[in-house]
Amino acid sequence: MSAPEEHPRPGGAHVVTGGGRGIGRATAEHLLDLGAGAVAVVEADSAALEWTAAHPRAGRLVPVRGDAAEEGTAERAAEAAQDAAGAPLAGWVNNAAVFRDASLHTTPARQVMGLIEANLAPAVAGCAVAVRHMSAAGAGAIVNVSSHQARQAVPGCAPYATAKAAIEGLTRALAVEYGPRGVRVNAVALGSVATERYEAYLAGLDEEGAGRVRAQMARVHPLGRVGTAREAAAAIAHLLSPSAGFITGATVPVDGGRTVLAHDPEAHETGEGR
Structure with missing residues (x-):
C-alpha cells in the first residue's frame, strides 16, 4: 500500500482566519501551492487583504473581510471557499489572534476577560462552523494555532496565555467528540516567528536593542533562531493533510525546542563539569 500523499485533499475547500499577514498568509499561500481547491482568507483589516487580488492563484483565493469571532463571518467564509472550490470544506485553520498584554494587578478583571475572549472566540466560532460542515461531509481537519505560552507563561501576558491554554483544551474536546464523524482537530503551539509584527518591533529599536532581542531569541530557542512563517x-x-490522517487531539510544538529548554539555576554549558 502506498503512503498517503503530502497535500490537502485535491480540490478541497479551506479557510484560514487571520490570513492577511504573517503565518496566516503564509499558510494560505502554502495550501494553494500544495493543491488546495480554494482558500478563503478571513481578515478584519481590508488593507491586509489587498495582496490577494494580485496573487498568481487569485482565482482560488477568496478574501473575506470580517471579524473571525463572528459566526456569521465564519459561515460566509465556509460558503465562499466551497463555492470557489466546487467541493466540500476539507480544512480550517484558526489563526486569528490579538496581541495585547495585561496584568491582573493593574487591569480590571472584566477587561482581562475581554482580552481572553478576543483570542478564544475566533477559534470557537471557526470550529463551530467547521465541525458542522465537516460532520455533514463525513471528513475534514481543523488546526488551531496555539503558542508556547499555553505551557510556559510569560509574565504580563496572562490573557494571551490563558486563551491559548483554553484553545488547546478545546482542541482535545472537539477531537474526541467529532472524531467518530470523520473530523480531526489538532493544534500547533508556536514559538517566536519572524512575522511582519516581529520585524516591525525590531525596526523600532536601535541597533543595540535589536541585537539584544535577537540574542535573547537565540538563547530561548535551542535551534538558535526564531522560526519562519x-x-x-x-x-x-x-496536520491538514492525509499524511496526518491518524493524528487528532494533539498539540504539536513548532517552536525550535523552546518549550523543552529549561533556564534553571543548575543549568551549565554543554561539556562543562559540575
Whole structure:
C-alpha cells in the first residue's frame, strides 16, 4: 500500500482566519501551492487583504473581510471557499489572534476577560462552523494555532496565555467528540516567528536593542533562531493533510525546542563539569 500523499485533499475547500499577514498568509499561500481547491482568507483589516487580488492563484483565493469571532463571518467564509472550490470544506485553520498584554494587578478583571475572549472566540466560532460542515461531509481537519505560552507563561501576558491554554483544551474536546464523524482537530503551539509584527518591533529599536532581542531569541530557542512563517505553515498544512490522517487531539510544538529548554539555576554549558 502506498503512503498517503503530502497535500490537502485535491480540490478541497479551506479557510484560514487571520490570513492577511504573517503565518496566516503564509499558510494560505502554502495550501494553494500544495493543491488546495480554494482558500478563503478571513481578515478584519481590508488593507491586509489587498495582496490577494494580485496573487498568481487569485482565482482560488477568496478574501473575506470580517471579524473571525463572528459566526456569521465564519459561515460566509465556509460558503465562499466551497463555492470557489466546487467541493466540500476539507480544512480550517484558526489563526486569528490579538496581541495585547495585561496584568491582573493593574487591569480590571472584566477587561482581562475581554482580552481572553478576543483570542478564544475566533477559534470557537471557526470550529463551530467547521465541525458542522465537516460532520455533514463525513471528513475534514481543523488546526488551531496555539503558542508556547499555553505551557510556559510569560509574565504580563496572562490573557494571551490563558486563551491559548483554553484553545488547546478545546482542541482535545472537539477531537474526541467529532472524531467518530470523520473530523480531526489538532493544534500547533508556536514559538517566536519572524512575522511582519516581529520585524516591525525590531525596526523600532536601535541597533543595540535589536541585537539584544535577537540574542535573547537565540538563547530561548535551542535551534538558535526564531522560526519562519513558512515553517509554521508547513506544519499546519501537514496536520491538514492525509499524511496526518491518524493524528487528532494533539498539540504539536513548532517552536525550535523552546518549550523543552529549561533556564534553571543548575543549568551549565554543554561539556562543562559540575
